[in-house]
Amino acid sequence: xxxxxxxxxxxxxxxxxxxxxxxxxxxxxxxxxxxxxxxxxxxxxxxxxxxxxxxxxxxxxxxxxxxxxxxxxxxxxxxxxxxxxxxxxxxxxxxxxxxxxxxxxxxxxxxxxxx
Amino acid sequence: xxxxxxxxxxxxxxxxxxxxxxxxxxxxxxxxxxxxxxxxxxxxxxxxxxxxxxxxxxxxxxxxxxxxxxxxxxxxxxxxxxxxxxxxxxxxxxxxxxxxxxxxxxxxxxx
Numbered sequence: 223x224x225x226x227x228x229x230x231x232x233x234x235x236x237x238x239x240x241x242x243x244x245x246x247x248x249x250x251x252x253x254x255x256x257x258x259x260x261x262x263x264x265x266x267x268x269x270x271x272x273x274x275x276x277x278x279x280x281x282x283x284x285x286x287x288x289x290x291x292x293x294x295x296x297x298x299x300x301x302x303x304x305x306x307x308x309x310x311x312x313x314x315x316x317x318x319x320x321x322x323x324x325x326x327x328x329x330x331x332x333x334x335x336x337x
Numbered sequence: 338x339x340x341x342x343x344x345x346x347x348x349x350x351x352x353x354x355x356x357x358x359x360x361x362x363x364x365x366x367x368x369x370x371x372x373x374x375x376x377x378x379x380x381x382x383x384x385x386x387x388x389x390x391x392x393x394x395x396x397x398x399x400x401x402x403x404x405x406x407x408x409x410x411x412x413x414x415x416x417x418x419x420x421x422x423x424x425x426x427x428x429x430x431x432x433x434x435x436x437x438x439x440x441x442x443x444x445x446x447x448x
Contacts (some may be wrong), residue, residue, distance in 0.1 A: 228379070254434060265425065266380075266438045315379050319434035326434045328372075330379040 225249060226318045228329025235306055235336055243301045243332045245316030251296035252318035257289075260313040260331075272299045306336040341428060341439035348445045355413040357442045359426035362407060366428040369402060370436065371411045374423045383411070383424075413444075421446045 225248040235241050245255055254273055258266040270291050271279040278291035288310075290302040299318075303310055315331040340362045349355045361369070367388050372380040386393045386400045386409075393400045399412040409426055423443050427436040 256435065263441075263443075265440045268435065268437075271433075271435060313377075317380075317434075317436075326382075326436070328380040328382075331377070333377065 226252075226316065226327045226329040228316055228332055230332060231330060232333040233335070235334070237307055237336055238305055240302055240304045241306055241334060243303075243314055243316075243334075245299045245301070245318065245329050247297045247318040247320065247327070250318075250320040252299070252320055253296065254319040255293060255299035256317045256319070257291060257299075257301050258315045258317070260315060262313075266315060269301075303334065306334070308336045310334065311336045341426060341437055343424075343426060343439040343442045345440070346443045346445070348447060349416050350447050351416060351418055353416055355411075355416045355420070355444055355446075357411045357413075357424050357426075357444065359409040359411075359439050360407055361409065361426075361428050361437075361439075363428060363430050363437070364404075364407065365430050368429040369400075369409050370427040370429070371398075371400065372425045372427060372438075374425065374441075376422075380425065416444075416446050418446045418448065420444060 227246045229244045257269045259269050260266045268281050269284045272291045272293040274293045274296050280286045293299040313331050317328045319326050342360045370385040371383045373383050374380050384395050384398050397414045401410045423441045425441050426439040
């Protein structure tokens with residue numbers, strides 16, 4: 223079946239540094255990728271929709287200059303958390319959408335801890 | 338607007354059936370989904386139902402949809418300890434693949 227690879231699975235960084243998270247579709251072309259954020263014991267909140275070759279669409283309240291999204295190819299989208307702060311610590315999950323109504327596949331998430 | 342609600346916690350004994358409920362408010366939902374999330378992991382799609390269907394059965398899983406009441410449920414038959422996880426319902430509206438997730442239900446299966 224379709225697989226979405228998310229890397230790294232966990233990362234610890236110091237406050238003020240930037241962290242890049244990759245989301246790759248391994249066996250299909252993902253025209254659209256979604257980035258979610260999940261706080262402990264809470265639901266997934268959509269941060270942005272990433273479309274290959276165009277600018278990402280951010281949800282209300284999400285700072286586009288802080289959470290940089292690049293979707294340069296049909297198999298790769300990246301989320302960069304710039305100048306990370308402890309409040310950015312969270313679980314970030316991507317999903318990738320190919321063709322077909324039901325083709326939405328999730329990565330295994332990235333646990334970000336900012337110290 | 339989009340608002341998807343679930344009860345927070347459900348505890349069942351191994352071998353019993355589990356029923357996880359979900360209510361949503363957007364009547365234009367096209368597909369409704371159930372996902373399973375184990376600790377520290379991503380989401381695993383369990384099943385989905387098209388909005389013009391009332392019921393869908395897939396092995397131990399039965400999905401019931403009451404579109405009039407905007408109520409969705411997931412029944413897990415013969416619940417096992419491996420079913421312990423958080424279960425999210427999600428709805429898709431519009432033509433894209435953007436999903437709105439419910440608040441999640443923590444299922445605990447006891448021996």
